[in-house]
Amino acid sequence: MFKAKAYSAAGATSPLAFKMIQRRDTTEHDVQIEILFCGVCHSDLHTVRNEWSSIMPTVYPCVPGHEIAGRVTKVGSAVTKFKPGDLAGVGCLVDSDHTCPSCKADLEQFCPNGTFTYNSPDKHLGGVTYGGYSDSIVVDERFVLRVPSNLNLAGVAPLHCAGITTYSPMRHWGVGKGKKVGVVGLGGLGHMGVKFAHALGAHVVVFTTSAGKKEDALRLGADEVVVSRNADEMKKHAGSIDFILDTIAADHDLNAYIHLLGRDGNLTLVGAPETPFAVGGFGLLFGRHSLSGSLIGGLAETQEMLDFCGSHNITADVEIIPIQKINEAYERMLKSDVKYRFSIDMASLKDK
Ligand code: NAP
Ligand code: ZN
Numbered sequence: 001m002f003k004a005k006a007y008s009a010a011g012a013t014s015p016l017a018f019k020m021i022q023r024r025d026t027t028e029h030d031v032q033i034e035i036l037f038c039g040v041c042h043s044d045l046h047t048v049r050n051e052w053s054s055i056m057p058t059v060y061p062c063v064p065g066h067e068i069a070g071r072v073t074k075v076g077s078a079v080t081k082f083k084p085g086d087l088a089g090v091g092c093l094v095d096s097d098h099t100c101p102s103c104k105a106d107l108e109q110f111c112p113n114g115t116f117t118y119n120s121p122d123k124h125l126g127g128v129t130y131g132g133y134s135d136s137i138v139v140d141e142r143f144v145l146r147v148p149s150n151l152n153l154a155g156v157a158p159l160h161c162a163g164i165t166t167y168s169p170m171r172h173w174g175v176g177k178g179k180k181v182g183v184v185g186l187g188g189l190g191h192m193g194v195k196f197a198h199a200l201g202a203h204v205v206v207f208t209t210s211a212g213k214k215e216d217a218l219r220l221g222a223d224e225v226v227v228s229r230n231a232d233e234m235k236k237h238a239g240s241i242d243f244i245l246d247t248i249a250a251d252h253d254l255n256a257y258i259h260l261l262g263r264d265g266n267l268t269l270v271g272a273p274e275t276p277f278a279v280g281g282f283g284l285l286f287g288r289h290s291l292s293g294s295l296i297g298g299l300a301e302t303q304e305m306l307d308f309c310g311s312h313n314i315t316a317d318v319e320i321i322p323i324q325k326i327n328e329a330y331e332r333m334l335k336s337d338v339k340y341r342f343s344i345d346m347a348s349l350k351d352k
Contacts, residue, residue, distance in 0.1 A: 001025060001125070005349045006134035007323050008061040012050040015327045016133070018352045021063060023138050024124045031082050031144045032074035033090065038132035039067025039158035039316065040342035041188060042249045043272065045330050047119055051274045058119055065132025066092040066117040069147060069157040070346075079141045087153070089145040089306065090137060091160035092117055092296050094129060098142075106300040133323065135349050145303055148310025155315030158188060158341040159306060161296060162316060166193035166245060167305040168297035169268045170200060173243050177201035182237070182244035184228070184257060186213045186220075187333075189247035189270055191317060191340035194220045197245075199312050205237060207257070210336055220317070234260070239287065241265055251275045258283040258291065269293045316341045322348030 001022045008019040026032050044064035046052050068090040072082045082088060095115035096103050102110035115123065118131030131137075147156055166189050175181050181202040183193040190206070197204045198221025206217040207228045217225040226233045237260045244257050248271040257267055258279070265287065284291060297305065309315065317340045321329055329342045 004136045006063045008063040009048045026076045028076040028078040030076045031141045032138045033070045034073045035070040035346045037069045037154045037157040038065040038344045059128045063130035067157045067160045068132035087147040089147045094143045106298040108298045109296045154343040158316035162188045162192045164297040164302045169294035179242045182241045185247040188341040193245045247271045261289045266290045318343035
């Protein structure tokens with residue numbers, strides 16, 4: 001084992017603070033990575049504050065972070081995909097059983113024995129896994145992604161969660177030319193959703209509660225922008241949208257969006273607020289609408305997404321912060337005051 005620097009939360013109401021943690025020594029299949037940037041996902045905040053206690057209670061201390069980009073510093077003897085000096089990324093998954101039907105279908109995110117990057121039982125060290133708010137991490141090479149070298153690394157880090165979480169459902173539901181697509185919530189996930197839907201050739205409508213984000217939405221690739229609190233603007237799109245991706249992190253009315261779906265339209269949730277939704281059955285019956293959810297993506301599809309970003313020059317729009325600003329960043333994220341993802345410059349961790 002070796003020691004790594006990290007930021008962790010000691011409890012649901014504690015701020016994140018400096019802490020030394022243990023990482024395992026590289027086994028034969030492991031890759032050791034010096035973390036250069038880590039994106040700040042709203043799931044980090046939900047977990048740190050134990051907002052998902054009924055599904056995945058948080059074990060403290062909690063070191064969040066699953067949007068990791070860095071450089072390989074060491075590899076185990078059996079590693080074939082990476083060598084020291086390579087750029088590398090890690091997302092939300094660090095292990096799975098490789099034998100279940102989901103793993104066999106390249107859908108490791110649904111493996112019943114999967115290990116998340118943080119707050120999952122750690123098979124090697126006991127306790128729970130510690131994530132990317134740290135200067136290093138050791139991960140099985142099967143869960144390490146190749147990062148395109150032509151992209152800005154601070155903006156690449158968020159692709160490992162916000163990127164794949166929006167890319168995967170769009171591919172699954174056939175977003176492309178001739179489709180009208182809605183993206184609800186212009187935050188970390190939402191702004192990536194706009195970029196992907198636009199790159200895939202769809203007609204993109206952004207639904208935002210923040211009138212001040214209108215210009216940005218158009219710059220990011222939206223064809224139209226609707227301020228969702230304006231009932232008249234919402235009405236214009238009634239019964240017309242093929243696919244809606246809902247990224248909102250808080251409780252809200254789903255029926256208003258189901259109402260915008262065209263025949264056989266689909267509303268997919270990726271946002272994960274803690275409270276359950278109230279959904280009217282008739283909104284689904286008329287128009288044969290469906291309501292679905294999607295969870296990150298498998299490893300092969302995550303690599304496909306990163307390669308797609310490399311060839312289309314897509315990264316997240318980031319505000320780079322030192323780790324010392326992380327608690328302030330959480331408060332700003334809650335106020336939808338981030339354009340559009342915080343990316344932690346891990347060099348700042350040298351100063352604690
Ligand atoms: P984020 O950056 O905070 O963005 C969420 C956006 O939702 C905000 O920017 C805001 O957009 C909108 N919003 C926030 N509060 C709202 C409210 N009360 N009513 C209406 N709109 C509101 O968060 P994120 O990192 O993109 O994550 C979004 C959600 O997805 C979180 O719940 C997160 O845990 C979840 N998530 C799920 C997966 C998955 O695999 N399914 C993966 C990652 C994250 P506007 O200002 O444009 O209104
Ligand atoms: Zn995330």
